[in-house]
Amino acid sequence: MQGFDKDKLPSNEYKIKLCENYDIPKLVKAASYVSEYEDSEKAVKDFYENFSKNHHVYKTDCNKDKGPKCCRDVNYFLDLVTGIIKKSLLEENDKNKLIEYVETHLEPTVRAQDIYTCERETDLDSIRKRCILQHLYDLKEDEYNIFTFSQEYNDYLSEKWEKILSYTNEIPDNLFIKIENNSMGIIENYKHFLSSSDYICNNNLHELNKEEITFSRDLDSFTKSISLDRMSANHDKHICYNKRYVDMLKYKTLNIQKINNILFIGIALLGYSPLGNWFRRCKKKKIEVDENTSEELQELYENSENIGRYITYPSMSH
Structure with missing residues (x-):
C-alpha cells in the first residue's frame, strides 16, 4: 500500500494545477x-x-x-497569500500596502467571472466562513484517504491552515463556530474544527449557506440561539451533528421543560384567576415544545457518541 501523499488527494487535484511551476513553498x-x-x-x-x-x-x-469548487480553491490560495504576507518580516505598513496591491491589481486577474461566479469578501468573518466551507467540502472529497491515513491527514491539515489561522484566529482557543441547518449541527472551537478530520458530513453541503455559520467568543451564547426546530433525527438519516451541539440541545430542552413545569404549577395554584389566565396564554404562545423532542434528542445523543468520534453519518462499506 502506498503511503500518504497530499498531492494525490482528490481535493487537491485542481489546486495542484493552479500552482504548477511556482508552488506555495517557493x-x-x-x-x-x-x-x-x-x-x-x-x-x-x-x-x-x-x-x-x-x-x-x-x-x-x-x-x-465545478464552478463552486474552482472558486473555493482559488479563494483558498488568495487567503493563503494574505497569510504569508502577514507572517513575513515586512513592516506593518508595508504588509498592508502589499495586501492592498494584491487585492486591487492581482486578485481580479485570477477569477473567471465569465466562466463561473466567484465572490470574494475580505472581512474576517467572510474569510472564516470560506475556510469552513472549504474544509467541509475537502473532507468529503478526501473521505477514503482520511480513513486510511487519519494521523497523516490531520498533520496535513495543521500545515494547510496554519498561515490563514494566524490572522483569522487572533486570540487562540477563544473563537467558536456554530453551523446549523436542517441536516447539520456543529458547535466547535474554530481552530480545532479546521485542524480536525472528524467532520465528514455526507449530506447536501450545497444547501449550507454562509448565514448558517455564526461565530462567538462566548460558547454559552450559542445555547440561546440554538434551534430545537432543526432536529431531524427521525426524518433524515444524513444528519451531521457533533456531541457538543447535541449537549447544548439537551441542556436547552431541559430548561424549557423546567419552565413548563413551573407554568403548570402556577396554573394549578392560580386556577382561573386573571393571573392564571395570563399563565395559560403565556404557555400556549411562548412555550411550544414538540412532544417528540426528548425522543429525538436521545437518538441524536446516542448517534453522536456511538458513530465516529463526533459526527453522525450513514455507515459505509469499505
Whole structure:
C-alpha cells in the first residue's frame, strides 16, 4: 500500500494545477524571510503571474458543476497569500500596502467571472466562513484517504491552515463556530474544527449557506440561539451533528421543560384567576415544545457518541 501523499488527494487535484511551476513553498521561501518591500512584492507578483497563467489554462474546466469548487480553491490560495504576507518580516505598513496591491491589481486577474461566479469578501468573518466551507467540502472529497491515513491527514491539515489561522484566529482557543441547518449541527472551537478530520458530513453541503455559520467568543451564547426546530433525527438519516451541539440541545430542552413545569404549577395554584389566565396564554404562545423532542434528542445523543468520534453519518462499506 502506498503511503500518504497530499498531492494525490482528490481535493487537491485542481489546486495542484493552479500552482504548477511556482508552488506555495517557493513563495514562502521567497517572500517570508526578506525585510525589503520590493523583494516581497516581486515574489508575490511572480507567484500571481504564474497562478494567473495556470488559471487561464484550466478555467474552462470550471463549468456549472465545478464552478463552486474552482472558486473555493482559488479563494483558498488568495487567503493563503494574505497569510504569508502577514507572517513575513515586512513592516506593518508595508504588509498592508502589499495586501492592498494584491487585492486591487492581482486578485481580479485570477477569477473567471465569465466562466463561473466567484465572490470574494475580505472581512474576517467572510474569510472564516470560506475556510469552513472549504474544509467541509475537502473532507468529503478526501473521505477514503482520511480513513486510511487519519494521523497523516490531520498533520496535513495543521500545515494547510496554519498561515490563514494566524490572522483569522487572533486570540487562540477563544473563537467558536456554530453551523446549523436542517441536516447539520456543529458547535466547535474554530481552530480545532479546521485542524480536525472528524467532520465528514455526507449530506447536501450545497444547501449550507454562509448565514448558517455564526461565530462567538462566548460558547454559552450559542445555547440561546440554538434551534430545537432543526432536529431531524427521525426524518433524515444524513444528519451531521457533533456531541457538543447535541449537549447544548439537551441542556436547552431541559430548561424549557423546567419552565413548563413551573407554568403548570402556577396554573394549578392560580386556577382561573386573571393571573392564571395570563399563565395559560403565556404557555400556549411562548412555550411550544414538540412532544417528540426528548425522543429525538436521545437518538441524536446516542448517534453522536456511538458513530465516529463526533459526527453522525450513514455507515459505509469499505
